[in-house]
Amino acid sequence: MNKSGRLLAVILGAVTVALIVIGTLDPSSTALAYAGGQGLVPSSSTPELAVRDLAAEIGMREWGRAYGSLANKAEFTEQNFQNDLTGYYLSLRTYATLDHFQVRPLHATANDAEMRLVLYWSTVVGTSVSTRDLHVVRDGDHWDVDWPVAKKPDVPPQVIPVNYLRWDVIYPGAGDDWGEQNVEAPHVRIVDMHPVQRAEGVVILGELLNEDIVPAYVSVNATLLDKEQHPIASAGSFDKISHILLPKQVTPFFIIFPNAQLSDVKSIRMTPFSTLVPASADPVIAIDNEHLNPVPDPSLTGQVINQSGQVVNVAHVLGTFYDKSGQVVWVAGEYLDRALLPQTPEAFDIHIPEDLARDISSERTVVATYSERGEQ
Amino acid sequence: MAQPRLIFGVLLSAAVSAGAGMAAGQAGVGAGQATVRVEPAHLSGPRALAEQTEQAAIRDYLESWQTMCAALEQNQPGLLNADFTGTAKDKLSETIHEQEAAGIDTRYEARAHDLQIVFYSPEGLSIELIDNVDYDVQVFDQGKSVSTEPVHARYIVLLTPAEVRWRVRVLQAE
Amino acid sequence: MTGLSAMMCCAAMVLVSLAAGQAAMAQSSGLTLPSSIAAGSAFSIQTSGSGAGTLYIVGPGQVIKRDVQGGGAAFISAGSLHNAGQYLVILTGNGPSETQALTVTPAAQPAALSFLAKPSRLPVGLSDGITGAVYVFDAYQNLITAPEPVNFELSSPAQPEQTRTVITRNGAAWTEMNSTAHQGNDKFVARIGSVTSMRVVEQVPGDPCGLQMTASPAGSEVKLATAPVRDCSGNAVPDGTVVTFTEAYGNSQSTVDVPIKRGIAAVEMPAHPGALISVASGVVMGNQIRWER
Structure with missing residues (x-):
């Protein structure tokens, strides 16, 4: 072995030892999680490590160990703690997994500290972010977290009469039914459509109206056509639409063609699709305190209130944004990862692209819901 | 006035385009091939007939002829499923069962189709066309040919839409 | 059928017995039969000559095979040959086969209607918003192509009945009707003689007006x-x-x-x-x- 090779071997060995030491003294949250949350050095020796320990245990669903580490565990049960994180009722959070987390110190003294814990949950419809500001207290040589538990929402006992309409559909039996009458598909109409070029591709925005007297399951497909009327690409609205429309209800839709260029598009073929489905006019969801927040962090905020008596397990808030002329300029939405309890407001916060925010002068919000008990 | 269009050899062609006008003159017919003339649609209903619809209906009808010929020759009613429905399928299936029971099979070989769509129902659920067709019929009993005859017939055909194609619901000669 | 005159005489002699109502008769040297019958009619084909033979009636719509004796009659009973269309009647025996054409026409009496009515639900007050198309069939599901008058009737409890009479062409007739100003279930009937087919058309309110x-x-x-x-x-x-x-x-x-x-x-x-x-x-x-x- 020559001299330079020996030097390289020494350097590699030194770097390896250094990395092992760093990883041992300051393990990453992921490594910590895989290691079962236990480092070689007691991890709650600082406020930040105490919060990281707790987050890692939450990520592993080690509810008992996480609960046991809390400073204020006498104030609630382990089940309360678990339900606070996974939901008291079936919701998107119930089956979510913690993808990662961030810990930011806010304030610290010798005996207590304020820390912000941001939890990034993976749900079936994407990432859901929740933020908790935690009080961390010193207890001898280690730190414990005061968990600000959100107790089960207290819905006052009451009777809410539910006598809204419900539609059921009877289809003819199987077989050759030519000439026989069938159930007419609901009549729906695109009342607005507007293509825009965005950095991510061509986006088609619009609104669809159910102009019939029966409920409809709807979706919209779009095909971009070139100058020779040849299809360039086709795409559907997927979940950027409220799929169940009651009579005379309007939904926005949002269709994206990644990497497409509007300059290549001569025309667009829109294909609304509707089919008759059983549905209920319940629940009614009110949207309160809708507010357009300006730049630098433009958003639509507000609360949704379930005015019916049943729990809504999943709510999807969709905002349609218009310019001064009333043209749709953007459609965006947010899934609420908590169940909507009767008469209990839940906040929403829909981000608006900053470059569009100045053009927006009005909005319209709709809520698509799913209930374990019902169709909507 | 729109001119009739001629299409040659369509019964052996995988893709038939009723809209593809071809040069006239070739009247010769090879085995399994037929000339196809498509007259301009003469509709009695209020619904306009899109060119693609016309092409699809004629293409599917001509394919159904091939299917029918194969089914009657091979005595296989299952071949009819893709192209026939309702009354036409029932009747052709019954014919095949009768052929089987009698030890007969028949070979139909079209020489010329002269087609015209005459009705497109207002709700779009049926197309009626007339096919003046010349064909040869060869009848076999226990595999032995008993007759070969040329036939000219005016077929009235009712097509109805299925999932991805038009199917023959009525096929009736006059 | 052409070209048959060149055929040689066959095993059977020609004798024809027609069912009532059969007019024209086709005749070759060995086989005579009506050129046209109504679907389901009884008729007979008599043969000449001697010896055993086989009679075939062959078409895409039906196949009948009978053993016949030369000089005897093959009787086709009512309802046996019921599918309209073109048939070849072939007689084989000791000599060359004999072939005749036979046309089976639809029965004259309509027995069924295929009634395509659209839509089943529409807003009130639409001109020509309702369409109906009818195909007329006989008792054997043959399309009756002879012109027939079809009555279309749209009736609602609150409005005068709308009626149209349309003559079929190639077995089909169609009409358009207006939806009325009043919501409700209307009866849309197609009628030909005593044969009827009914559809229900639901007329529903239009958009709200003067919302207050x-x-x-x-x-x-x-x-x-x-x-x-x-x-x-x-x-x-x-x-x-x-x-x-x-x-x-x-x-x-x-x-x-x-x-x-x-x-x-x-x-x-x-x-x-x-x-x-x-x-x-x-x-x-x-x-x-x-x-x-």
């Missing part, structure tokens, strides 16, 4: 309720139809989509002094109220 709401205080909230919601013909818009209430105040607003219940839509919203409250259903706007309390 009132506002009244309800504690800390404002109670909003529409007047009975009707279309421009005065029909009540059905329950379940969504009415949207929007309350704009300052830089914020509140919205509720409320289904109509018992003819009206009603909701309670937070009372914000100076709020502008509007009502709409689908693309139809209603009145606006400034809430000053």
Whole structure:
């Protein structure tokens, strides 16, 4: 072995030892999680490590160990703690997994500290972010977290009469039914459509109206056509639409063609699709305190209130944004990862692209819901 | 006035385009091939007939002829499923069962189709066309040919839409 | 059928017995039969000559095979040959085969109608909004191509009946009807003689017309309720139809989509002094109220 090779071997060995030491003294949250949350050095020796320990245990669903580490565990049960994180009722959070987390110190003294814990949950419809500001207290040589538990929402006992309409559909039996009458598909109409070029591709925005007297399951497909009327690409609205429309209800839709260029598009073929489905006019969801927040962090905020008596397990808030002329300029939405309890407001916060925010002068919000008990 | 269009050899062609006008003159017919003339649609209903619809209906009808010929020759009613429905399928299936029971099979070989769509129902659920067709019929009993005859017939055909194609619901000669 | 005259004589001699009503007879040297029969009619084919032979009646619509004795008659009973179409009648025996053409026409009496009526549901007051098409069949499901008058009748409890008589062409007839001004289930009937086929066409209210709401205080909230919601013909818009209430105040607003219940839509919203409250259903706007309390 020559001299330079020996030097390289020494350097590699030194770097390896250094990395092992760093990883041992300051393990990453992921490594910590895989290691079962236990480092070689007691991890709650600082406020930040105490919060990281707790987050890692939450990520592993080690509810008992996480609960046991809390400073204020006498104030609630382990089940309360678990339900606070996974939901008291079936919701998107119930089956979510913690993808990662961030810990930011806010304030610290010798005996207590304020820390912000941001939890990034993976749900079936994407990432859901929740933020908790935690009080961390010193207890001898280690730190414990005061968990600000959100107790089960207290819905006052009451009777809410539910006598809204419900539609059921009877289809003819199987077989050759030519000439026989069938159930007419609901009549729906695109009342607005507007293509825009965005950095991510061509986006088609619009609104669809159910102009019939029966409920409809709807979706919209779009095909971009070139100058020779040849299809360039086709795409559907997927979940950027409220799929169940009651009579005379309007939904926005949002269709994206990644990497497409509007300059290549001569025309667009829109294909609304509707089919008759059983549905209920319940629940009614009110949207309160809708507010357009300006730049630098433009958003639509507000609360949704379930005015019916049943729990809504999943709510999807969709905002349609218009310019001064009333043209749709953007459609965006947010899934609420908590169940909507009767008469209990839940906040929403829909981000608006900053470059569009100045053009927006009005909005319209709709809520698509799913209930374990019902169709909507 | 729109001119009739001629299409040659369509019964052996995988893709038939009723809209593809071809040069006239070739009247010769090879085995399994037929000339196809498509007259301009003469509709009695209020619904306009899109060119693609016309092409699809004629293409599917001509394919159904091939299917029918194969089914009657091979005595296989299952071949009819893709192209026939309702009354036409029932009747052709019954014919095949009768052929089987009698030890007969028949070979139909079209020489010329002269087609015209005459009705497109207002709700779009049926197309009626007339096919003046010349064909040869060869009848076999226990595999032995008993007759070969040329036939000219005016077929009235009712097509109805299925999932991805038009199917023959009525096929009736006059 | 052409070219048959060149055929040699066959094993059978020609004798024909026609069923009643069969006029023209086709005859070759060994086989004579009616050139045309009505579907399902009885008829007989008599043969000449001697010896055993086989008679075939062959077409895409049907196949019949019979053993015959030369000089005897093959009797085709009523209902046996019932599918309309072109047939070859072939006689084989000791000599060359004999072939004749036979046309089976649909029976004259209609027995069934295929009635395509669209749509099954439509708004009131649409001109030519309802279409009906009919195909006429006999008892053997043969399409009757001879011209036949078809009566179309659209009747509703509150309106005079609309009727049309249309003569079939190639077995088909069609018509267009207007939807009436009143909602309800109308009967759409196609009739030919005593044969009828009925469809139900539901005529439903159109868009709300003159949508009006009132506002009244309800504690800390404002109670909003529409007047009975009707279309421009005065029909009540059905329950379940969504009415949207929007309350704009300052830089914020509140919205509720409320289904109509018992003819009206009603909701309670937070009372914000100076709020502008509007009502709409689908693309139809209603009145606006400034809430000053």
